[in-house]
Structures are given as C-alpha cells and as structure tokens.
Amino acid sequence: MIPFLDLKAPHAELRDELRAAYERVLDSGWYVLGGEVEGFEREFAAYCGVAHCIGVGNGLDALHLILRAYGIGAGDEVIVPSNTYIATWLAVSHTGAVPVPVEPDERTYNIDPARIEAVITARTRAIIAVHLYGQPADMDAINAIAGKHRLKVVEDAAQSHGALYKGRRAGSLGDAAGFSFYPGKNLGAIGDGGAVTTDDEALAEKIRLLRNYGSRIKYEHEVPGFNSRLDELQAAILRVKLKRLDEWNDRRREVAAEYLRAPGDARLGLPYSPDWASPAWHLFVVRARHRDALQNWLSEQGIGTMIHYPVPPHLQPAYASMNIAAGALPIAEAIHREVLSLPMGPHLELEDARRVVAALRHFATSGR
Numbered sequence: 560m561i562p563f564l565d566l567k568a569p570h571a572e573l574r575d576e577l578r579a580a581y582e583r584v585l586d587s588g589w590y591v592l593g594g595e596v597e598g599f600e601r602e603f604a605a606y607c608g609v610a611h612c613i614g615v616g617n618g619l620d621a622l623h624l625i626l627r628a629y630g631i632g633a634g635d636e637v638i639v640p641s642n643t644y645i646a647t648w649l650a651v652s653h654t655g656a657v658p659v660p661v662e663p664d665e666r667t668y669n670i671d672p673a674r675i676e677a678v679i680t681a682r683t684r685a686i687i688a689v690h691l692y693g694q695p696a697d698m699d700a701i702n703a704i705a706g707k708h709r710l711k712v713v714e715d716a717a718q719s720h721g722a723l724y725k726g727r728r729a730g731s732l733g734d735a736a737g738f739s740f741y742p743g744k745n746l747g748a749i750g751d752g753g754a755v756t757t758d759d760e761a762l763a764e765k766i767r768l769l770r771n772y773g774s775r776i777k778y779e780h781e782v783p784g785f786n787s788r789l790d791e792l793q794a795a796i797l798r799v800k801l802k803r804l805d806e807w808n809d810r811r812r813e814v815a816a817e818y819l820r821a822p823g824d825a826r827l828g829l830p831y832s833p834d835w836a837s838p839a840w841h842l843f844v845v846r847a848r849h850r851d852a853l854q855n856w857l858s859e860q861g862i863g864t865m866i867h868y869p870v871p872p873h874l875q876p877a878y879a880s881m882n883i884a885a886g887a888l889p890i891a892e893a894i895h896r897e898v899l900s901l902p903m904g905p906h907l908e909l910e911d912a913r914r915v916v917a918a919l920r921h922f923a924t925s926g927r
C-alpha cells in the first residue's frame with residue numbers, strides 16, 4: 560500500500576529533537592507568546608527573505624488579519640482565484656469584503672494575470688495570489704497590475720513553503736503573505752499554526768496587535784483584536800522541522816521528477832512549471848477526463864490518492880448567497896471535476912513513485 564500522505568515518517572526521523580523541543584517548552588512554564596515563537600518568527604522571516612514574521616493561529620487567520628490590518632472591509636472587493644481552497648475566499652468574506660473570482664491559467668492552475676484587469680472596479684483593494692499545489696503564481700505580472708491600480712498583493716502561501724519564483728522564496732513576493740502550518744503542509748506543526756510574512760513594518764505591528772486582543776501591554780487594548788497566536792509548543796516543533804524543509808522539498812522534487820516521466824497526453828495531463836518556477840510540490844496533481852476511473856484503478860493497485868478539491872468555493876453551500884451559477888467559472892469547474900493528487904511527501908520512496916508511474920502508464924494504454 561502506498562499511502563497518499565505519511566505524517567508519521569517525518570516525526571519518526573526527528574523523534575529525539577522533537578521530544579527535546581517538547582520538554583523544553585513543558586519545563587519552561589511559559590506557553591503563549593514567548594521565546595520559542597520569537598525564535599521561530601526570526602528564523603522563518605530569514606528563511607523567506609523578509610524583515611518580519613508574525614506567528615498566528617492558522618493560515619485562514621493569517622490571511623484574514625492581513626486584510627483587516629490593511630483596513631479592508633465592508634464595501635470593498637478583493638480579487639481571488641476561482642480555483643483554490645475555500646480559506647482564500649473566507650479570509651475576504653470574514654472582513655466583510657466581497658471575494659471576486661478570477662479564472663486560472665489552465666496550464667499552471669494559478670490565477671491568470673491576463674484576466675485580472677477586467678474585474679477591477681473602484682472598490683477593488685487587493686489581489687490574493689495563491690501558489691496552488693506549491694507552484695508559484697506569476698508574481699511579476701500580478702504585481703505590475705496591482706502597482707498600476709494601487710492594489711495590495713497578498714500571497715496565500717499555505718501550500719508553498721520554500722517554493723521559488725525567479726530565485727526568490729514564496730512569502731517575499733507581494734506586500735504580505737499568509738502561511739499555514741496545518742500538519743499536512745510542507746512545513747507542518749502537530750496541530751494548527753500559521754504566520755504572516757512581510758517587509759512592511761507598519762503592517763507587522765498591526766498584526767501583532769490584532770493577533771493578541773489588540774494589546775501590546777497586558778490589559779491595554781488599542782484596537783478590538785482577536786485571539787490568534789501561534790503557541791510555544793507548535794513554534795518549538797516548527798523550529799526543528801524548518802531546518803529540514805529544504806532537504807524535504809528536494810526529496811519532493813525528486814518524486815515529482817519521477818512522476819513527470821509518466822506519459823502525459825490529452826487523457827492524462829501532467830503538471831506544467833514555467834522556467835521561472837521551482838515548485839515546492841505540496842501536491843502533485845494530474846488531470847484526467849476519466850478521473851474517477853483513474854482513482855479507482857490506482858486504489859485497486861494499492862495507491863492512495865486525494866482530490867484537491869472536489870467542489871470549487873463558488874459552488875459550496877457556504878457561498879450560495881453570492882448566486883454564482885454553475886457554469887459561470889467553467890475553467891475552475893472543469894479542473895475540480897478532473898484533478899487527482901498522487902501520493903506525495905518527503906518520505907515517499909522513489910521506488911514507490913515508479914510503481915505509481917507504472918500504474919498510470921497502464922491506465923493510459925488501457926484506452927480509458
């Protein structure tokens with residue numbers, strides 16, 4: 560059996576270091592907003608190549624707090640990809656602003672810069688670019704449009720820890736970025752966690768307030784803030800795992816290189832990465848018209864897969880009130896009907912990746 564994802568293997572490899580980190584926090588008597596979070600913030604900012612990192616409770620909060628800190632709210636519009644995890648849209652909705660979807664480039668699955676200007680209005684305040692599946696979005700094109708229309712650019716970097724765009728790391732490519740450390744992400748905690756990265760000092764200061772009840776000094780509340788803090792234990796765990804992130808991403812790249820040897824054609828679409836991209840391969844997503852048959856076939860071969868994602872945000876009951884009809888965003892809808900994520904992770908054996916390729920090849924030649 561080749562599982563879709565193995566969350567235990569990375570922890571087994573680091574067992575002693577993780578245990579030491581856990582005990583250090585346990586014995587410290589200090590569990591929220593202390594030295595571990597400060598240490599992780601310093602280290603992750605340096606890793607991403609930005610001046611500031613602010614640890615928060617999860618990835619959704621990271622994005623939501625960025626938009627709040629920019630003063631985005633009711634009456635505003637924020638451009639989002641039609642093809643993304645729902646958190647990208649919810650971050651906008653939770654401010655009171657309206658998410659305005661833009662269809663993806665079919666080759667990269669990421670927001671298509673050529674379609675952005677058509678939806679910009681006097682109410683538009685920001686663009687959220689998602690580096691979906693760990694493939695960096697075309698940030699130069701997006702930043703150019705944003706500059707022309709005075710919009711903020713927010714990266715949803717929840718799937719792209721360590722991904723490179725023209726040699727620069729995700730998290731340093733817009734005005735601010737939101738990361739998630741949900742356990743299955745490339746850099747994952749053993750629970751929930753998130754962070755904002757930015758070079759904008761004023762923004763960083765506002766997010767430090769918003770994550771902690773609007774408070775800088777205990778019991779003094781400058782703004783009506785939230786409780787969304789990365790905790791000491793998760794920060795200590797993340798500091799251990801951050802040291803392995805590049806090595807683990809390289810192993811993901813080796814698995815991806817094996818997968819890319821599968822026979823790609825009209826029936827089995829393989830991922831495409833532009834020359835300027837070095838993806839973090841959070842997911843390796845193939846596209847098949849007969850997706851469900853492919854998933855069943857792989858399952859029969861003992862190969863675990865997942866669908867990211869079966870239903871796009873605009874067709875979820877959560878967004879029924881927006882009244883975006885089925886068929887209105889046809890590219891995203893077709894992608895959601897046809898994508899399948901293959902087993903991926905730093906601990907997947909190359910031999911297993913080759914077995915997956917053999918199973919794909921068999922499916923492709925079976926005429927389905």
Ligand SMILES: *Cc1c(COP(=O)(O)O)cnc(C)c1O
Nearest residue numbers: 617618619644646647717739741
């Ligand atoms: C995981 C994810 C998020 C949300 O992160 P959480 O930590 O689960 O809140 C946001 N956007 C994308 C693209 C994600 O994959």
